[in-house]
């Protein structure tokens with residue numbers, strides 16, 4: 001192309017994306033001595049400096065933080081969560097008019113385009129996959145087998161947990177592995193009560209524990225001044241204490257400190273350049289988001305960490321004679337098997353007898369009930385495959401109930417300053433099966449302002465998920481009722497929500513043993529172009545039932561280790 | 573449809589509402605807006621009406637200011653101007669006009685109305701739990717069909733009933749009051765950096781009040 005500028009710097013590696021996986025790739029590559037170019041499509045966000053709302057109280061925000069009509073209009077897809085467009089945090093979510101995508105069927109794609117990606121806004125729940133998860137596809141004859149087992153990834157989970165700091169409680173369950181954990185946050189008194197009740201009401205192995213979350217609960221961690229959580233619950237705005245893990249506070253400062261990182265914000269990667277003589281990639285093409293200049297960068301190793309959908313879109317755009325349907329797409333699976341977790345199902349109930357109790361502090365964490373379905377023996381059901389876990393928690397609500405029958409006056413005024421009743425919510429997150437029919441593809445007729453094709457989604461949850469939801473609701477109701485909660489209401493918001501809202505999109509460049517049926521091998525390398533590694537959620541061969549990002553970190557660190565070993569062999 | 577749902581449909585759910593920081597020359601008059609302040613959205617009658625009912629909803633008491641003393645009207649006016657879209661504003665204005673016509677009876681303006689007249693309007697049209705909104709029953713929201721609106725970012729606009737507008741104003745008043753800086757820092761217990769999470773005795777922790785930050 002005529003207006004393409006070729007940058008002649010010889011980088012050892014290029015990382016695309018600075019979110020959870022890109023930050024880890026950058027840190028590991030730089031610490032292992034590789035000159036690394038880190039490309040990020042969004043603007044710079046500096047730890048602390050660029051968290052403009054971190055210390056604002058409700059009265060400091062316009063309209064108390066309620067999204068303005070303009071925010072709702074420009075971010076109408078991001079608005080679908082109901083919480084991401086709050087004025088204290090909407091600046092970390094994309095403008096849907098500027099960054100459009102298309103939906104054959106509704107898909108909620110929640111994104112942040114800036115340095116740090118969604119590591120700044122994530123919910124920080126951090127769990128490990130187990131062999132039950134790695135073996136499920138194989139045992140059930142679903143999709144393809146994972147080319148990895150727990151023992152392969154276990155040391156890398158240890159490694160990343162030690163570095164970032166994850167708090168929680170180990171339970172010694174085989175299907176829900178123990179982790180390297182900092183001291184757990186506290187349950188509140190109502191949650192303690194439910195925990196005891198579950199322990200005495202069930203003998204099928206179900207337990208309630210505190211959520212495992214990437215917050216420092218004791219001491220400090222490496223990075224840019226990372227210290228202990230202050231229980232302010234303003235994490236999604238960026239944490240001035242660096243108390244939860246983000247790329248901005250942890251991995252990017254570590255990469256920076258080596259002197260090996262060149263970070264280039266405003267760089268939209270759109271193609272990996274493939275050389276058929278060497279069967280390797282030679283670099284990455286970008287468009288500068290601001291100047292619209294096109295630049296080609298060269299490197300020996302490429303890490304795609306732009307998040308599942310974006311990395312898949314880059315591969316699909318990387319067309320060559322050898323790969324007419326996108327780089328690494330010999331199998332035809334690239335863009336397929338899109339997964340997310342299904343939720344918006346569970347139960348709520350009122351706790352009585354705790355009116356004289358209240359909490360101090362705002363805990364940015366909830367409870368967790370690990371999977372207890374289809375884990376063997378009497379937990380097995382023939383109604384659906386796989387299982388689910390519960391998140392949620394107990395808290396005192398606001399005054400609404402107390403004033404429900406009051407119109408106005410001094411009595412109402414008195415009530416609105418008091419805490420409301422205690423309520424317990426059990427919110428289930430279930431595993432979704434990989435399905436070739438669930439996919440994304442590129443629309444070359446609808447281009448964005450940089451002339452790049454837009455992503456179209458065509459996916460939905462399937463029968464197994466729908467069958468699972470019945471149990472997700474019923475078990476929540478039963479656990480609360482048996483524990484003596486009042487006014488227990490089961491809910492299933494199935495019709496109204498769509499895939500994507502779990503914000504765990506994954507699977508669109510899956511790993512596998514066989515190049516005919518998968519895109520990546522067991523080291524996260526593109527089968528037929530081995531110096532391209534894809535380590536964001538797109539590699540996931542199955543979804544398990546819990547929050548996945550900790551796994552992206554572990555697989556990224558492992559893949560870098562592999563890549564650097566290969567690199568050193570070649571350069572020896 | 574219950575009230576909460578109605579509020580949500582109207583884009584006026586109950587959470588997070590606040591008064592602008594400017595604090596307050598203490599205004600004694602029961603239905604006057606802050607001095608020198610110009611409404612962005614409300615016209616004269618609307619301003620008179622809203623600034624009157626906010627003080628009926630949250631009157632002055634021995635130890636705590638009334639809603640108007642905390643400029644709640646200014647907050648509500650700005651909120652309606654910035655958070656509601658044009659169609660929602662139009663609908664709100666239409667319903668407010670119906671309420672105002674009722675209140676005026678034959679009168680030219682609201683000059684002679686007393687707080688009893690305002691209360692009578694609230695008693696008549698502002699419904700609470702267990703009461704049925706006949707206006708809404710007669711004109712129910714369309715059932716949810718599919719995801720088309722969500723995908724396109726379009727809305728099924730629903731003109732609020734008198735009850736819904738009055739309840740919206742009630743919630744806006746309460747939330748504006750509760751998240752006002754004065755109330756949030758000095759009246760309700762304020763704990764910006766708790767540094768811990770524990771369960772404890774309500775009286776010991778806050779003397780029975782709710783924390784201002786959540």
Ligand SMILES: Cc1cc2nc3c(=O)[nH]c(=O)nc-3n(C[C@H](O)[C@H](O)[C@H](O)COP(=O)(O)OP(=O)(O)OC[C@H]3O[C@@H](n4cnc5c(N)ncnc54)[C@H](O)[C@@H]3O)c2cc1C
Pocket residue numbers: 016017018019020021022039040041042110112113114115116117118119121122123124125126267268269270305306307308310311314503504536537547548549550552
């Ligand atoms: C509100 C919320 C709550 C969540 N809660 C949890 C949770 O509790 N636990 C959990 O495990 N996960 C959670 N997630 C999901 C988690 O954030 C993601 O799984 C994780 O961030 C994915 O990491 P990533 O590196 O793949 O992508 P991201 O973190 O999204 O980073 C991708 C980066 O790549 C950049 N990029 C995209 N396209 C290009 C391009 N073409 N060129 C250059 N750069 C590009 C983006 O701008 C971004 O910076 C949550 C997400 C959200 C939004």
Ligand code: SF4
Pocket residue numbers: 215228229230231232233234235236238239240241242243244362364
């Ligand atoms: S709750 Fe903890 S991690 Fe979250 S913003 Fe506050 S101090 Fe930071």
